[in-house]
Amino acid sequence: MGKTLVNKSSLTISENGLEKPTSSKRLEVLKTYKIYIGGQFPRTESGRYYVPTNEAGKKLANVCLSSRKDFRNAVVAARGAVSGWSGRAAFNRSQILYRMAEMLEGRKAQFIDELIEQDNTKAKAEKEVNLAIDRLIYYAGWCDKFQQIFSSVNPVASSHFNFSVPEATGVVSIIAPQGDSLLGLVSVMAPVIAGGNTCVILASETKPLCSVTFSEVLHSSDLPGGVVNILTGKIQELASWFVDHMDVNATIYCEKDSNTQKSMREKSALNLKRIFFYDKVNWYSAAGQSPYFILDTQEIKTTWHPVENIASAGAGY
16 A cells, blocks of 8 residues: 655644645744853853843843842852952953953944944944954053052151051942943943952843953963853842942942942942942943052051161161
8 A cells, every 4th residue: 555645744734624824924033141150151140130121122032030039149259359350460460451451342243233233323333342442452551550550658756657458348249331232331341350359240120231241251261260240130129239238349330320329339238348330431432441449349458667867777778
């Protein structure tokens, strides 16, 4: 008995005995952007996500909606990386920042495309990516120089050698600029880690693509896990934890929301946390980069060392 061959392409899907016409429109598979904690790419422990859209209503991606637990995990990773990162030679930190710029340069086209998806013009997207690359190189150059600028030898009345030097403050929590998803993040992150600190960053909520993709650049730049941790989510949910956590030494907030600023001031007063508002900085201007941004997250350590007072020692020299 001969076999009957059936052309699979001619089959239709049926349900309850009724044939359903197949759609010619392809269902787009949105990329799921994970968070970046301790050098790894976990999903949020909350299991939540959101779908940002551009002005045309196009869905951009599935983005993790980070929770308080994600932030706590990121702080643990950042604290564990502080001693190793701050203890590295300044020249080595400079090499790693420069490597970030190299990796970002190699993936420039991808970042430009993502910025265009997020409503940037092509010209503005190219400018933002180029500035981000240049900014990384700028702070790479300062890694082994800012100590010389901001340290001092202090005149004292006793027989001591007294000097003050900047030292990394520790873990810094950062709520990045919401409008400039790449340049803003790079501009606040680079001076923090150039000074030997580690950080936990909340990326732009409405324009998260470049911020999350930048974590892939960090992952391939020889940066130790935990030095930079990037979360995505809502400022309203996470801002209080960024300033409340007792294992965070300083907080940077880059938006102009007066209510959030007021809340942060009150909470930082309770735990004596250093807090900075970069709400008036134009990251596209020369004011968007400065060694003084490095100094913001440095502690000044003063050391007294006893020495012989040569001037009063007689004619022995």
